[in-house]
Amino acid sequence: MSGNWERGVRRVVPYTPGEQPSGDVIKLNTNENPYPPSPKVKAAVDAVSDGRLRLYPDTVCRELTAELAAQAGVEPEQVFIGVGSDDVLSMAFLTFFNTDEPVLFPNVTYSFYDVWAKVYGIKYKTVALDKEFRIHTQDYFEKNGGIVIANPNAPTGILLGLEEIESIVAANPDSVVIIDEAYIDFGGKSAVGLTARYENLLVVQTFSKSRSLAGLRIGMAYGDKKLIKYLSDVRFSVNSYTMNTLSQVGGLAALRDREYFEKTRAEIIRVREYSKAKLEELGFSLTDSAANFLFAKPSGKTAGELFSALKARGIYVRWWDKPEISDRLRITVGTKEQMDALFAALKELL
């Protein structure tokens, strides 16, 4: 039976994540870490994957929160945890962006921001980057209903300095400013320390990249206690138990293994710099990425052609058919072996 029930439906165009091909491919398309998580994660997960799963998880993630707070040098009440940084960002949009003024973010950035704005009915305005894909802080000094900056930005990888971040936060005391630091561990300086001085700053991070735990879905945010309380109230109005038991213990184990974290992120930075030089040799022009990916403009063939040709050879990178960036590929930094396979393929194709 069919009536007019569709009248009440919220109609949206969802975010499209990168492909998750199965089988033996070189996967450089979704910015996953090429190294496995700390071996301590498996030990921690396997130790609790038993009868305790019948119980609801700790709704406030007490242990994980305490460790995040300790490592960041903040109080536990300044930490928020969600199902990946996407969940954290989604909750933050819902919580903080409820004025009639537009939320500002760059025209080239993480392509989920406008999707969240649309699903929650939030006004927004995109601010154009310059021709070198740079953010200019003064573009964010006009009246607004909130600001979202990815730092380093995606998919450009370009980093803003802490002084630039602070100038945006300081210029906007009447708005919440979200700094999305998904890639900060690959060479940037976190703005977490600024939360002590700015009530209106929310800094978002994730376990999916530098902790090699995309599969466990853990993201976090740091901010003033009052800001975090508002965010938590909305989260607990949406779902009481978002963080399953295994992700909580696995995340904690990864976080405690600082040595492994330092070793793998240093290796990714090393391979990134090596890859920059190799791609330049192949005629690509590159942004100065501080992330675990490269944003590379080929010469000789179009980015779209290379994307398809690489895919046909089992090498997945990311390409967007959008005017501002369609001449570039976003290439996740893999292992040196994976990158060398990519360069060999590119050499043949170009």
Add this chain to the structure above:
Amino acid sequence: MSGNWERGVRRVVPYTPGEQPSGDVIKLNTNENPYPPSPKVKAAVDAVSDGRLRLYPDTVCRELTAELAAQAGVEPEQVFIGVGSDDVLSMAFLTFFNTDEPVLFPNVTYSFYDVWAKVYGIKYKTVALDKEFRIHTQDYFEKNGGIVIANPNAPTGILLGLEEIESIVAANPDSVVIIDEAYIDFGGKSAVGLTARYENLLVVQTFSKSRSLAGLRIGMAYGDKKLIKYLSDVRFSVNSYTMNTLSQVGGLAALRDREYFEKTRAEIIRVREYSKAKLEELGFSLTDSAANFLFAKPSGKTAGELFSALKARGIYVRWWDKPEISDRLRITVGTKEQMDALFAALKELL
């Protein structure tokens, strides 16, 4: 620095879940299953808690979806999966309840419904149960923006028959009707079969109760393909990867172990009926619960007094200080040993 950033904050009063005490207590307060999950869950989880966690999970939960569809006798496109049934219900409220007419649900029911309505700015109207806590279907025949019925209802445990459910769905072709079947496996008949005939019906279930997997956070919904597509579009506009890898494989293992499922739910039903008789002997009056909990009115002492006295003895049950139900306790059906300990304590207290 403090400005006027709070002007844009969504202010809400969150849902309050039951306490999660640690230590050696008898926990009959959050309707968890007293039996551990199928032992096959641990085997499945431990088999993938390795390097694969560096990868994003399967965003569409292909295997889990296929198994749920097969067991329910529907197509995979008729299945939606979320982070517990709370996440599924939250997404459904956001997706389907966007008219100016009020969403209807009982005045005594799962106390998260009005929280979701408030956080998303949805108009709602509660419909009074009768004095025996019964739902009358004709109360749901007036003009509305949607309907939510828990079946069996919470915290009463009272079940509506499939004909009654169908009469509500059939009378409301212009609204989406959500049937929340969190407790259906403990004695009710699911409305999933009706989704073949009614486009406007969404049936929500969970792994947290009858599958003993509250810790993994898995909920699901069944509906017409078009309905599920709308729901998925909104979900993918909020978070691309909600279901972590370990919950997907753990849930699948639990689902495939049908023998274990049948054995444990039969045992819970047996202990429930035993407990009903015992509580009646102790002077309680009870609803005819078809769930894994009992809704019991004591005589001799008030429900509030008993709640506190039991807690002092390490026995946690649930009590709400709300006018309609403050004279009752909601008691989760535990193991026979746990229930006997409860009855012994009550005998002393009454």
